[in-house]
Amino acid sequence: MSANAVEITDLKKVYSASGKTGKETQALKGVSLTIPQGEFFALLGPNGAGKSTLISILSGLTGKSSGTVKVNGLSIDEHPDEIKKFIGLVPQEFNFSIFEKVIDIVLDQAGYYGISRAEAMPVAEKLLQDLGLWEKRNEKSQALSGGMKRRLMIARGLIHQPKIILLDEPTAGVDVELRRGMWEFLNRVNGEGTTIVLTTHYLEEAEQLSRHIAIINKGVVAVDEGTKELLAKNPGKKLEDIFLEIIDASKESNV
Ligand code: ADP
Ligand code: MG
Numbered sequence: 001m002s003a004n005a006v007e008i009t010d011l012k013k014v015y016s017a018s019g020k021t022g023k024e025t026q027a028l029k030g031v032s033l034t035i036p037q038g039e040f041f042a043l044l045g046p047n048g049a050g051k052s053t054l055i056s057i058l059s060g061l062t063g064k065s066s067g068t069v070k071v072n073g074l075s076i077d078e079h080p081d082e083i084k085k086f087i088g089l090v091p092q093e094f095n096f097s098i099f100e101k102v103i104d105i106v107l108d109q110a111g112y113y114g115i116s117r118a119e120a121m122p123v124a125e126k127l128l129q130d131l132g133l134w135e136k137r138n139e140k141s142q143a144l145s146g147g148m149k150r151r152l153m154i155a156r157g158l159i160h161q162p163k164i165i166l167l168d169e170p171t172a173g174v175d176v177e178l179r180r181g182m183w184e185f186l187n188r189v190n191g192e193g194t195t196i197v198l199t200t201h202y203l204e205e206a207e208q209l210s211r212h213i214a215i216i217n218k219g220v221v222a223v224d225e226g227t228k229e230l231l232a233k234n235p236g237k238k239l240e241d242i243f244l245e246i247i248d249a250s251k252e253s254n255v
Pocket of ligand 1: 015016018025026027045046047048049050051052053054
């Protein structure tokens with residue numbers, strides 16, 4: 001397929017006024033990004049930058065205020081249901097039932113896409129094996145460690161074998177050794193052709209895994225560049241240094 005995996009043009013999102021502050025929030029202020037098929041794309045930015053908002057809009061969970069979003073060449077306004085089948089979402093917050101068994105959490109998700117349990121079972125087995133959760137399949141999810149819960153979220157997000165997977169801080173709170181295991185897993189999934197969009201606070205992780213980096217800050221794209229090119233332009237600097245310079249510069253220009 002020749003269409004880009006994702007094409008976002010001048011995307012804006014305003015959350016209406018709520019609660020005590022009584023002020024609306026402009027979470028995205030005209031974001032344009034193109035993500036080719038098969039990319040490993042890191043979406044970075046400080047807390048409140050708008051990363052999760054962008055991911056929720058792409059996955060159809062949140063409506064946009066204006067702008068256009070296309071997934072595999074299809075407009076999100078015209079083909080929301082088809083797009084949901086292309087996309088796998090691994091949200092930032094755990095949102096499964098702690099009383100449900102691991103295997104049921106994964107198989108029930110398949111049901112949302114019209115895939116029967118019998119059809120989904122081999123895919124679930126492979127995912128749970130690869131993520132080190134197969135032995136835990138009959139346990140309630142409350143019995144899992146934090147790192148296992150993260151991996152369960154990944155298995156659930158991939159059960160319908162999406163073309164694009166959106167991972168919102170999938171390694172938050174996961175220790176270094178397990179994180180490396182997750183990196184290998186994500187590299188393998190990407191190697192099989194799945195487009196990956198990853199948000200993370202671990203800049204080393206983005207540097208290791210991604211081929212393209214976008215940094216958003218206060219709802220605006222500050223960097224949109226190949227990972228190698230970005231590092232080559234800033235010799236001797238780590239991604240973390242580059243990131244902090246961009247965030248600091250925007251603070252100064254805003255006072
Ligand atoms: P990030 O994931 O980069 O930390 P978010 O997309 O979660 O950023 O948030 C961007 C901005 O939008 C923040 O100012 C946040 O407080 C606000 N925001 C996010 N979700 C909501 C919501 N449901 N209602 C109101 N404001 C929101
Ligand atoms: Mg977030």
